[in-house]
Amino acid sequence: MKKIHRALISVSDKSGLENLLQVLAEYSIEIISTGGTLKKIKELGYPAKAVEEITGFPEMMNGRVKTLHPKIHGGLLALRDNLDHVKAMEAHGILPIDLVVVNLYPFEQVTEKPAVSTELAIENIDIGGPSMIRSAAKNYRDVCVLVSPNQYEKFIAEFRQNDGKISKETRFQFAMEAFTRTAAYDLAISRFFESKTQEDPSIKILTLEKKQNLRYGENPHQKAAFYVEMSKKIPWKQLHGKELSFNNLLDLDAAIEMGITLQKDFCALLKHTNPCGVAAGKGQLENLRKAMQSDPVSFFGGIAVFSEAVQKEAAEEISKHFMEIIVAPAFTSEALSIFQQKKNLRLIEVDFAQVAEKFTKNLRYAAGGYLLQDTDRTFASEKDLEKKTNATLTKEDIE
Numbered sequence: 001m002k003k004i005h006r007a008l009i010s011v012s013d014k015s016g017l018e019n020l021l022q023v024l025a026e027y028s029i030e031i032i033s034t035g036g037t038l039k040k041i042k043e044l045g046y047p048a049k050a051v052e053e054i055t056g057f058p059e060m061m062n063g064r065v066k067t068l069h070p071k072i073h074g075g076l077l078a079l080r081d082n083l084d085h086v087k088a089m090e091a092h093g094i095l096p097i098d099l100v101v102v103n104l105y106p107f108e109q110v111t112e113k114p115a116v117s118t119e120l121a122i123e124n125i126d127i128g129g130p131s132m133i134r135s136a137a138k139n140y141r142d143v144c145v146l147v148s149p150n151q152y153e154k155f156i157a158e159f160r161q162n163d164g165k166i167s168k169e170t171r172f173q174f175a176m177e178a179f180t181r182t183a184a185y186d187l188a189i190s191r192f193f194e195s196k197t198q199e200d201p202s203i204k205i206l207t208l209e210k211k212q213n214l215r216y217g218e219n220p221h222q223k224a225a226f227y228v229e230m231s232k233k234i235p236w237k238q239l240h241g242k243e244l245s246f247n248n249l250l251d252l253d254a255a256i257e258m259g260i261t262l263q264k265d266f267c268a269l270l271k272h273t274n275p276c277g278v279a280a281g282k283g284q285l286e287n288l289r290k291a292m293q294s295d296p297v298s299f300f301g302g303i304a305v306f307s308e309a310v311q312k313e314a315a316e317e318i319s320k321h322f323m324e325i326i327v328a329p330a331f332t333s334e335a336l337s338i339f340q341q342k343k344n345l346r347l348i349e350v351d352f353a354q355v356a357e358k359f360t361k362n363l364r365y366a367a368g369g370y371l372l373q374d375t376d377r378t379f380a381s382e383k384d385l386e387k388k389t390n391a392t393l394t395k396e397d398i399e
Contacts, residue, residue, distance in 0.1 A: 001165035002142060006075075007099035009041065009048075010034045010067070010129065012106055016149035020101065021046045023156050027164040032097070034066050035059065054095065067128040076100065076135040080142045100136035100145045104129045104181075108188045112233075114357075121192055130182045140175035141168065147181045183207055184230035200372065206363075217246045235354045239331065240339060241346030247272070248325060252348060255305040255327045259352040261379050264307050267291045267314075271302035285313045292321075303327060307352075310335040 007029050011017060014037070021044060024031065031048040033041055041048045052058050055069040075097040078085040089096065105126040110116060136145035144166045146155055151174065158170055184207045194201050208227035211234070217224035224246045228234055236256070238244065244252065254273040262268065266280035267287035277294030279287040284306060292299065302325075304318050309330035315338040318326065325346040326339060339345055362375045382398055 001162055001167050002098065002144075002171070003165045004029055004098040004144065004159070006030045006032065006095060006097050007101060008032045008051075008067075008072070008076075008097050008132065009101040010037050010132070011101060011103045012126075013103045013149060014040055016152045017041075018044050020152050020156065023159060024099075027159075029099070029164075064127065067132055070094065072097070072132065073135050076132065076143055077139050078142075079139065096142070097136075098143055100132055100143060102129045102132050102145070103147055103149070104133075104185055107185065107192075111188070111192050118196065125189055126185070130185060133178045133182055137175035137178040140171045144171045145174050145178045147174075147178050151177070180207075184209075187230065204370075204372065212243065214246050214249075215243075222246075232358070235358065236327075236348050236350035239336070239347040239349055241325075241342075242344050244325075244346060248346065251303050252325060252327065255303045255325070256350055256352065256355055257375075257377070259305055259307060259327065259350065260356045260377055262307060263352075266307045268305045269294075269299035269302055270305065271298055271300075276302060284308060284311055285317060288314050288317055299323075312338065315339055 004027070007024060009017075009031055010033060017037075017040065021031075021041060025046055031041065031046065032051060032054055033048045034051045038048055038050055051067055051069075051072065055067075055071045057065075057069060059066045070092065071094050074089060074092065074094040078089050078094065078096060080086070080096065088094070105124045107121070107124045107126065110124045111121050133145055133147055136143040144155070146152065154170075155166070155174075158166055187205055187207045190205065207230045209230045211226045211228050214224040214226060216222055226244075226246075226249060236252070250273055251270055254270055255268070258268050258270070258275065258278075262278070262280060265283070265287065266278065267284065267290075268278040269276045269291045276299040277291035279290030279294070281287075282290060288304070288306075291304075299321070301322055304323055304326050306314065306326075306328040308328070309332055310326065310328045311332055312334035315331075315335035319338055319342065323345065325348060327348045327350055329352065330349060331339070331347060336347070339347055356377065360375050361372060363370055363372050365371075385398065387393065
């Protein structure tokens with residue numbers, strides 16, 4: 001195990017920082033820090049040295065250059081059991097750094113905002129942070145690296161249990177998570193630049209994070225899990241009911257796409273991704289009744305999707321039938337109370353407009369490769385129809 005003597009802390013997300021500092025102070029760990037983090041540490045009453053005191057160079061270029069210096073990266077990358085490395089450190093006055101606590105500029109959060117400028121996005125690309133993370137993770141045998149406040153609890157528990165030391169196994173685990181984080185961060189940046197061009201990229205990278213293990217796949221003998229792109233948030237929220245299954249998620253996708261296509265004043269009933277009934281333009285309750293009349297049998301155990309917040313009357317009507325999922329932009333408190341009487345009924349709140357705006361590509365596995373295409377959200381109108389008969393068509397015929 002390696003004992004920690006010196007830590008470098010530079011974080012955008014300062015949650016959990018005070019607890020971490022308290023523990024480090026108990027073991028008299030020397031702290032080096034930068035900018036806003038240094039200010040916060042001192043406000044909390046803990047001593048810390050500015051990076052400039054270590055490097056001999058001031059922070060410059062509006063903070064673009066702070067930690068990119070041999071006295072920082074030498075302290076991270078030097079192998080403590082390599083005599084040449086040790087001599088180089090001594091010759092150049094480089095101090096070993098044993099712990100790196102860095103989380104990055106919030107590029108993903110900034111670029112999630114609508115109409116964010118390219119200039120603002122670029123200023124939120126962290127350079128020094130990923131460099132320190134990678135240096136520390138590469139040298140995990142001697143350095144421990146933390147990239148998220150979610151890791152602090154695990155670190156603190158082992159740090160205290162082992163009297164200021166962290167095991168090689170834990171350092172390896174943290175290093176793996178560090179490289180995963182920098183990969184996801186770079187992917188988010190790449191995706192942002194990709195969004196500024198109409199060309200499909202020659203290299204397409206996907207970084208997926210497991211959200212949950214599923215009980216099984218399409219059939220009970222198939223293992224399955226639900227993954228989400230690390231740089232994106234799912235645009236829906238489950239408010240009630242048991243976990244979604246593999247088939248539920250496929251149905252939910254079909255329901256969301258229908259919501260985007262039909263847009264307003266509609267109700268649709270689906271089963272196994274197929275519409276059983278759709279009605280629009282009659283008001284929520286009447287739309288629901290018309291949709292059920294389209295096929296009174298097949299929608300049993302399916303999904304109901306509404307274009308507007310579900311009202312009490314529609315909730316009472318649909319609750320007379322067994323349904324797996326209700327999808328809508330919102331639910332009134334009365335509707336929620338009615339639905340929540342069925343403990344397994346899944347209630348999904350979804351922002352159809354956000355999906356339409358942010359999820360514009362469709363990717364699927366096929367023949368040993370992947371097919372990528374624009375998502376088809378066109379909705380044919382009367383002007384798009386081409387008449388192929390000499391008969392006179394009524395409005396009802398066209399509809």
